[in-house]
Amino acid sequence: MERRAGLRERKKNATWELLKATSLELFTERGYDNVSVAEVAAVAEVSKATVFNYFPTKEDLVIGGMRHHTGDAARVVRERRRGQTPHAALREHYLHLLERGAPQTGLSDNPMFLKVQGLLASTPSLMVSAMDYRRRSAVELAEGLIEEGNPALTARLVASQLMHTQYILVEVNVHRVLSGDPIEEIRAAAVTAAEHAFGLLENGIGDLMRREGDPPADAAFTADGCRVDYTPGETEAREAAERVLAEPTDEMLKALTDPPR
Missing domain, CATH: 1.10.357 (Tetracycline Repressor; domain 2)
Known part of the structure; x- marks a missing residue:
């Protein structure tokens, strides 16, 4: 009985090692998001169910420990x-x-x-x-x-x-x-x-890194914590507009962004 139990345990450990090594190899070569659990099972020559018996989720193949x-x-x-x-x-x-x-x-x-x-x-x-x-x-x-x-x-x-x-x-x-x-x-x-x-x-941190001199000239902030020259939403709005204008998706936008028209 002890010998059979020991054999089963060694077989389980060997299967775990095989699945772990196979998945890491595939994920490293092709990218984690580009490899499915079914593909891991196929390369390891086991069933998909066997993989999930050892690793409940795909991410467990990497960080389950x-x-x-x-x-x-x-x-x-x-x-x-x-x-x-x-x-x-x-x-x-x-x-x-x-x-x-x-x-x-x-x-x-x-x-x-x-x-x-x-x-x-x-x-x-x-x-x-x-x-x-x-x-x-x-x-x-x-x-x-x-x-x-x-x-x-x-x-x-x-x-x-x-x-x-x-x-x-x-x-x-x-x-x-x-x-x-x-x-x-x-x-x-x-x-x-x-x-x-x-x-x-x-x-404790205490006096560690206490500033001895004045802060840089460009480090001015308002009472609410925003930079003095910061206009809420301005940067975000400009970036959004640039993205839209870079790829017009309908006739109206094309007309607005094409000077000859």
Whole structure:
């Protein structure tokens, strides 16, 4: 029984790997929006139903793994030691992940990981979905802090700042990896960046970047926040008119835009 169970598990893992690799290859070659799930199934020589058994949606073929990590931050904070702040717990956890080279930190040169990141950068719909997973992480973290008895507003502000700081750190790492920088070189800089970023959260922004001189001459704004020389709707109206006049669609417009007529 154990041997059969082990065989089934290996077969399932092999099928998952096949579908993942096949889809990423097709999406990278032809573009995510230009490949259907049916085409992925055909190339992998399985049924469409089999694909959906392993990946409930098309986007899961690329970023489905993010769903399994939305609760990570909330769990780390919930399990933190007595006397430890949420910020300190997440910093410790993130540095530990950096040391391991975990993909969640963006510090990976695994070919499959690189393809996923390339598709994220080139596919707006996937980027929006990834941003929603990140939003869920912040929501779950805030809910955990609220359950501890913290004020809702404070919990949401803290969760948002903590998670967004981590996302920026990850994005920097991903950008360097995609640029071809050596992993070990990136790791050293990533640790320094993480200490700096979480240090800002711990100590507060305070007087950081206080302007010592006068603002640039062209930076004048009115009391309602608009630039002094800004006329509401003017730019938008001009751009819309230029688009319409560039492609007249009926006789009246043609007459108006054709001087001889």
